[in-house]
Amino acid sequence: MTVRTRFAPSPTGYLHVGGARTALFCYLYARKHGGQFVLRIEDTDLERSTAESVNAILEGMTWLGLDYDEGPFYQTQRFDRYNAVIDDLLARGLAYRCDCSKERLEKLRVDQMAHKQKPRYDGHCCQRTIDPDAPHVIRFKNPPDGVVIVDDLIRGRVPFANAELDDLIIRRSDGAPTYNLSVVVDDADMRITHVIRGDDHLNNTPRQINILRAMGHEPPRYAHVPMILGDDGARLSKRHGAVSVIAYRDQGYLPEALLNYLVRLGWSHGDQEVFSIEQMIELFDIGDVNKAASAFNTDKLDWLNQQYLQHADPQRIDRLLRPHLGHLGIDPSTGPALTAVIKAQAARAKTLTELAEISAFCYRDFDEFDEASAKKHLRLVAREPLEQIRAAFELLANDDWTAETLKHTVERVAETLQVNMGKVAQPLRVAVVGRAASPGIDETLLLVGKEATLRRIDKALAYIAARGAEA
Missing domain, CATH: 3.40.50.620 (HUPs)
Structure with missing residues (x-):
């Protein structure tokens, strides 16, 4: 099989x-x-x-x-087939016409509920002769007794008494076949061996099994997913x-x-x-x-997505990330190679949207510094390190704007000022990125480029000066 x-x-x-x-x-x-x-x-x-x-x-x-x-x-393209099956069931006495009014059906439902009975059609029209030209529906004649066993691959054996199943409508008064009929015909015609679907369909399954058997087919195996x-x-x-x-x-x-x-x-x-x-x-x-x-x-989905982002081919992420940058008004052709940005940033983002947002600094200047980062790192004490590092960067030729040279330059300024490297790197990071989180400082500077780095340091120095004046 x-x-x-x-x-x-x-x-x-x-x-x-x-x-x-x-x-x-x-x-x-x-x-x-x-x-x-x-x-x-x-x-x-x-x-x-x-x-x-x-x-x-x-x-x-x-x-x-x-x-x-x-x-x-498409089921709408198979109405002729459904109606042929319905007509066959009618001819073999396995379906019948019903012209019960909405009022009668509602009264039947109310009476059954008043007697604590499960609402179901009472077969009123089963033995009546209904004018085929008058408005009516077609009902399937469900077996009156016995049990339908749904041998579910997830839930195990689930029994349904036929006495609890009513004669469901298989063709509406407008001539359209109903779900329970069309799905059965399709599963039979398409030779479906395993029906895997949501457990909200479980109660439909015994009805569909009875229709399948009335058509002369053995039912497929069912698995109802919670x-x-x-x-x-x-x-x-x-x-x-x-x-x-x-x-x-x-x-x-x-x-x-x-x-x-x-x-x-x-x-x-x-x-x-x-x-x-x-x-x-x-x-x-x-x-x-x-x-x-x-x-x-x-949160679990975010964690998984981050795992995939970290280990995916940067070339593939390049293609997927571009539209997200575009939504931020960023043209990725105007800055560093996108694959380089991805390699530096992928481990820091949970989604492509977040990756685009945290990488925007590589392609455009930011409007405002992150308030908490600026408060902590862009203080008066950071002015001299930033002035020193700016002067050192300005002397670098464009060809010397490499990760190795940038790292050594930052280290040299820290040694000159006799401070640890963080006292230079963190104010510099906030100046260049706008916040206190980014890849390694050398990698960050390399992505931003010399011109934007100098321009953003100037902005940070102006921020520090304004902060000092306010104080």
Whole structure:
């Protein structure tokens, strides 16, 4: 048997992280077993489905690198097939027409709840003859007794009594097939062997199994993945921060870091935290996914993203970082080589956005000094070290503006003043960067360049003078 999984999102919004994790699990399971991964767009909700949402899903899948082998298939292009199945079920007495009014159905629901019964359709129209030209829906005739066993790969055996399942609608009065019918037909036609999806679909599964068997098909294996919670224990939503895959991209996360984080939400392999996609494929098993819900932890994602940033090819980060610099109004061609900046700064940033922000000083002057840094390091006592280092830098030829020469120059000024190197380097760092954090002082000066360094030292000296006058 060739393993075939499918990811089947509804295009009523963006690709959120819960959907992305489901897609990842489907992808990994198919790849591990040498199978196929199918993408299906379940767009039968004509009122809410949009082309923009379809594009957002496809864009998210592409960015994550979750390449599908077949699709995307669109359910709206398969209505003829669904209706053919419905007509066959009608002809074989496995479905029937229903013209119950909304008022009757509401009264039935209220009466059942008053008697502490589970609300379900009572089969009123099952034996009635309904005019096919009059408004009506089509209901599937669910078996009246027996038990449906969902042999779930994550949850184990979950029984459902048929007596608890009502005759669900499989075609609406407007002629559109419903979700539970269309998904069953698609899974059968597309030869899906393993359905991996969120546990909010678990209650649909026995109904879908009964429809599959009525069609003459054995059901696939099912695995229902627990939901993702926010760090407060509530279901993950926008109020917890970004939940859209594309939003994480725009905030400067790397796709491999997000995938790594998502695979660890509910699955583990010993104490290992960092996994390449190849390791995920080799080690992942859907049966090892936890039954309990997992909490999304942004701090953990930030840590993982920082690991990937530190070890990624600087040339690749160069390409990804440029748009983030552009958002800050920075043209990276106007300053030092971006790969050099990345090598110096990558370990200091959690995201590409942060990397762009802390590297802006390499390409443009800053407006204000960081208040705490300036208060501590740009004092009157720093004036002489800055004046001395400025004079020494001005004498350097452009060809001598090297890391080694700059380091020696700073050391020589410190020796001349008979102070430790920090008394020179820290005021200099704040003068040049605007804050007290940067790479090594020689590397920082090399990135900033001679002209900007002298100009910024002058700004710092003016700041010190103004501070002294105020005092």
